[in-house]
Amino acid sequence: MAKPSPSLYSISKTFVWFALVSLLLLGSLIAIVLLDHHRDWKNWQKKFIALKLEKTEKELKAADEKLDKKKIQDLRLEIARTESDLKAHQSERAARRKAAAALEPRLARAKARAQDLKQFQDSYKYFFEEYRVLGDRRAADFEKKLAEIAPRLTEAKADLEDLEKESEAKKAALEAFAQKEKDLQKALDQILQEKTRVEKKIANVKPSLAKDILNAPMLDFLHPSLQIQQIALDGLEDDYHFAKTQKVDRCTTCHLAIDQKGFEDAPQPFRTHPKMDLYLGAASPHPVEKFGCTVCHSGNGHSVSFITASHTPHDEAQAKEWVKKYHWREIEKWDAKMLPIQHVQAACAKCHRSVVEVPQADKLNRGRRLAARYGCFNCHKISGFEDRWKAGPDLRRVGSKVDREWVIRWLQNPRDFRSSTRMPQIFHLSNTQSPDEKNRDDAAIEAIAVYLMKNSETVELSVPPAIGNAEKGETFVKQLGCLGCHSLPGIKGGDAAAELSGLGSKVKPEWLYAWLKNPRHYSPNTRMPNLRLSDEEAADITAYLLSNCNDPFEKSAAPKARPEAVDQMLLDSMQGTMRHADAQKMLAGMTDEEKLEALGKKSIAHQGCFACHAIKGFEDQKPIGAELSNESRKDIHQFDFGFVDIEHSRRAFIAQKLRDPRGYDKGKVKAYYEKLRMPQFHLSDEEIESLTTFVLSLTDESMPLEMQKRPDLREAGVEKGRLLVSKLNCNACHALDGKTGALRALTEDPGAAPPILDGEGAKVREKWLHEFLKNPTPIRPWLTYRMPTFGLSDEETKTLVEYFAYLAHENISYKGAEVPETSPEKIEAGKKLFGQLQCAKCHEVNADSAAMGASFLAPDLTLAKKRLKPEWVKKWIEDPQTLQEGTMMPTFFADGQTPITDVLGGDAKEQIEAIRDYLYRYEAPDKTKGETREAKIPIANQAA
Amino acid sequence: MNDTEKIDRRTFLSWFGLAWVSFAAATTGALSIILRFLFPNVVFEPPTSFKAGFPNEYETGVVDERWKAKYGVWIIRVAEGIYALSTICTHLGCTPNWLGGENKFKCPCHGRGFYKTGINFEGPAPRPLERYRISLAEDGQILVDKSKKFQQEKGEWNNPESFLTL
Amino acid sequence: MKMNIGKFITESQLYKSMFRHGYSTSERDRALSVMTNVFFHLHPVKVRKSGARFGFTWCAGGLSFFVFLTLVVSGILLMFYYRPTVEYAYNDIMALREHVPFGIMRELHRWGAHAMIITVWLHMFRVFMTGSYKPPREFNWVIGVILLVLTMLLSFTGYLLPWDQLAMWAITVGSNMARATPFLGHEGPGAALLSLGGIQLVHAGSDVRFALLGGRFVGAAALLRFYILHCVAIPTAVVVLMSVHFWRIRKDGGISGPL
């Protein structure tokens, strides 16, 4: 016997260890399963189910209450009665049922036979055709077979049809008994329909043991009721740096009712989208299956957890709340963070490109307007906004307008002169507060003033013919329409142009007079139009405007540049390009004035003044601002937050930059010329928010073309017009394209306000409009406001004409006055109606009408034939309120009925045409000749 | 046997049993985890079912072609109810056209003809068109589920899911 | 001189460290060359004369292993160029055909796969005809059957990868059978009986075919799953089972012969 091998340890005791590690392994596996099973979104779905259940149960109650209990009771009783009736006929029914059943096998056999024969026929047909084409002998066989089978098939089909008929008849006979009960049941079901529907809904929603089992760990792949919801978006992509993947939004996993009406007041995340008519709804322009969520809101659509979805709070308070509730933190490593709700409109611009204003995106539009107003586009290149005008006045002739001292005082801080000015503060800001820097700023200011004056052309100015009357001037300013663009001290007008305050402390009377007479004389590119002022009017206004002075400003100091500061700055600036010794040598050879001019040039170039102002010597200079075309996607690490303690996000950076443009220099050691240069615009919080939204909307992210809102030719024309309209500020006076101007708000009597231009394209002839825009003539003589002459180019005029026409869905035709064809009788009738309806009462300016007040006055009808489109005139007479709500023009033909029955047989349509036709041949009576009103123009078609 | 005697037999057996049972359970558990791993919680597949509006949007006796292009389905309302017909010809998978004037579907490829019910009656094609599962969603809209087909020749058109009774 | 070089090589430490025996024709050296070589060691030192004859074994088993090795090599090379996604798969195969140097690797792989199936069938045929499954080789036969099935599955999973019509529809037809699995396939007998609270448990999204394809139809997920099965999962199983298979041949007495 072999010696047993030695033992190492006790096997049986080791089973204790075996058992322990096995148990541990089992336990850890169970832990895995449970951990994997637990997901936040499931809890949200459970909560939503409870909410929905509660709501549906209410619905059920409501449905139940609506039911007519009595009727249901009656129906049920009747059903019971018919049932007992049926019982009485039981044996008869059984017999009929049997009869019907007895037919079944025959029917089945007949059906099978017909089907089989049909199949054989099809097959024979195939072989016959095939063989015939191949010239095979067997074709004949199949032809024969086909011939044989045809009658059999016909017979089989006939048999089948007979049997079917018989069977149906038998079944009908059987059904007849139960028909009444069926009808009653149907009626009952009809009544209970709504309730049944809600009950079904409840059954669907209600938790049950089966659902719990199906949601249990490991089994939840079978048919879980808690499921991740996703919207796979075919046309949209997520951009993962040079690679694109299909966009998938799983937001609806928790936002379960986002596209269901009825959860408007539910707590988040279950609330219905607040703008269902605009988003998500199937009929809205942005249906959820096509657009999803993150294309507008950004964030990580693939995520189903609160934090990784990259929710972004809209303010500190919400952030704190989220931290408490969801342990929220910002996902540093995810680029496309959700847009906080106040900036969500930034996303609109991704698809709504090449439009001046995005419909319904008020904040974004305001941001864009502000950007234009403050000249952001002048310093910063932003693709899509290259064609904007300079925000500041032309300074190439500034010497004839203001003096050097004024410029120095102005640049200290423009707001000291005029608190509402758009001109930002450039000097003496937070990053130039040391004495040395202050000296440098002062030196730069004087240097700029010197440069501007030295490089100013002279312009010929004429002296006003007489001293104007300031009082009369004030009336003119208020009545001619200046307030559409300008405000007065104490009177809020438009803000497109400078407030008319302190001019007495700023400009010379000769300059102002010449400017008012013809702004382009001084500044060829100015947006200020020519109001065709008479010499007297201009003089009066000049007097009025100059009467307003700003004494504190005039008395304020105009610090002189210290020569050592000037020298130092020039040396600094030259250091980059030449040796120190050479620079000093050069300096030594310059006079003080030359030094100042050189420094002025350097300072203008450094501060970028030329971007907003036209300045001699800087015609081809590139603006100093950074390009912002893709600012919303700029890498967050490229933003220099410096020592400013704010949240590190793009939106916080942008808002802070707008609030304190030089703030990021805080705590940094920088030379004068290295400092941040963006000037201080003194923006309000609200303006900052809008501008931030605008900057966040700047992206070069390419959206698929089919997803973008692409304008067609007409829409493009409208957009081109809109840009011009916003430049010319037409809206300041006219209500147009959904906007009402400052001037209309200032005018108490709507009849005295500038006309509403909605639908103008349908109303006036393009040819007339073109001529009018080029050279306006009064249409409503009672208005004090004066349509200015904008000095439009042909191209601009064309743009505006097209804009009006396309806006009114009109086609463009430059044909001249077209007179509608008609007959003399109709004109006669028109004349008669014209008199009876007393058209001339309002449409003619005379002593009587002047007393009526502006609201009752109407345009001169002699202009109509040249000005108006005949189709429009018809519609206007028919129903003026539809075309222009609130017009004083009476509706004579309400509901297509005429008040005058004895003309043209009382046919309203004919009458309207008659009036129109008369109008196109109407000429105002020449009172001086004592003529009566009469059509003078020969009837065109009669002559022809 | 020496070492087993050191702990008593009963204790040994219970440890032995516990060890093997929990080991077996853990192994089974691990295997089932692997199996469960094969079934993702969410898949990238186009939805097989779609909502086709409310029944009253469909006119009785009319073959509605609004979902033909997008989902490949005709929805047909008759007096008793509504059914959803596949637009794939059972012959070679072409798409037949609905000829309203002749009251039939005609396949442009090989001239197969089908009645409005989907039953084939002329030309080559082995069997009638297929119907899809149709039901009412909880909001009252018609729900068409293309993942389930009903074939007439298999007698599946008697299935209540193949026909929405109204 | 020539001899000296040979001697110099065979007696160097490097050579000896590798081969442990001389290169000569002595019995001992020949035996050692099998015993000390891990690859040759698949075989015993000596075999029955009958078993060594080509006419007896047709070398079918050895060739199956050989073609498996060529498939592994060519397969690994193909993986450098192939991406298992619906966007790229077809183009990558096209690239092999059009411009990849020695793109013939794909032909070698594909025809090798077909050849392997035939060779494995032939191997089984030979083993059966010689009664070599009989004791003590029963279990090895069973392993062989499993290897045969795995070989066909390897070929089947690889069939999808070119992502052309041939591939997609062959796999569609093949995998459609899985939906008829009793109880586990949604069109299999008994599946309809498995329901809970009126909810069907086995449906197109939860049946065995879904587990195979990762979707309700042959799509992107199926392509990826088949790729993983083809390149990693099944080959691993095959290698493990092959090791057992070879080991058992040795342990069960080598190439079979009459008792």
Next chain:
Amino acid sequence: MLESFKNFLNSVSSPVTIFTSAVLVFALFVTFPRQATSKPAGLAVLLLVLVFFGIGLTDEHFRTIVSTPDNVPIVGLIFLFGYFTWYAMRKAVINDRRIEKGEPTVEQAETNEKVLVFPYLIFIEFVVALAYAVMLVLWSIFLKAPLEEPANPTVSPNPSKAPWYFLGLQEMLVYFDPWIAGVLLPTFIILGLCAIPYLDRDPAGSGYYSFKGRKPVIIVYLFGFWILWILLILTGTFLRGPNWNFFGPFEVWDVHKVVPLVNVNLSELIFIKWLGVGLPKLWFLREAPGILTVLAYLVIPPAILAKTVFKNVFKKLGAVRYSILVMLLLVMVALPIKMYLRWAFNLKYLVAIPEFFFNI
């Protein structure tokens, strides 16, 4: 002449003729192994097949199908397996004769002689592997791997075929529901193959070619391999065209070919055609005849066989192994039985319960 020959072949070929003649050839082969494995017979068959292919290749359609890249291995397979079957059988016959004479078999004669693996076996392997590699390379050079148009889930080719090695299963789909053809039968094939060593435990015939001593085992195996596997693959590959219609070897695959489908279920046969009473509403009544038939098929023959033909087998294997063996054999034979039932009676299903997707 050639055309009419091809037409003749086309018109006589149908699943039933091909299957039946194959079974007949097989029966001849196993009944007269000695004659069949003689060299002249082998050469004659080879010649016959070569002539057939020679003629076939002149036909454009035949050429197209045979030279489809993925079908080429099947052509090779015919020759390869044909040869090796003949060769193995020949060796078996030689051994049988030696055993009859009381001599050891060829293998037994050498069994105690051992040779060194290196170089004798290694060398064979080396050379054969190289030859194999050459074959693969040549194959790869002369035949491009197929690449059709990119996958399109909305357009299914007609016919859609599984890879060739599964076409036997796809062909079975004609006669059985997918759950049988695609799941049950493959499972049984695998299990049956695995079970072979445990059912055939006769130590005789281990390690050498023989036929006489192992006749039933070899016949069953060869029948399964050649008739129920290879033949079905050949049919599925070469003779099944669009809509899975059967086409003769030289017939053009016309997608419009219409073949009448007049198959009926057993229940319809019984209740409608024979009894004329209409189908019972309840499925278990309706299918009772079919279910009973299937049960009877699975129970009665084993019992009878155990008492008669398989008496010795039953004794040798014991009840469990015996029932496994018989079950496997019955399932195997069920396939040809169902095929003949289909051809003879247009029988679709014995049991048809579409409610549960359960059809036999």
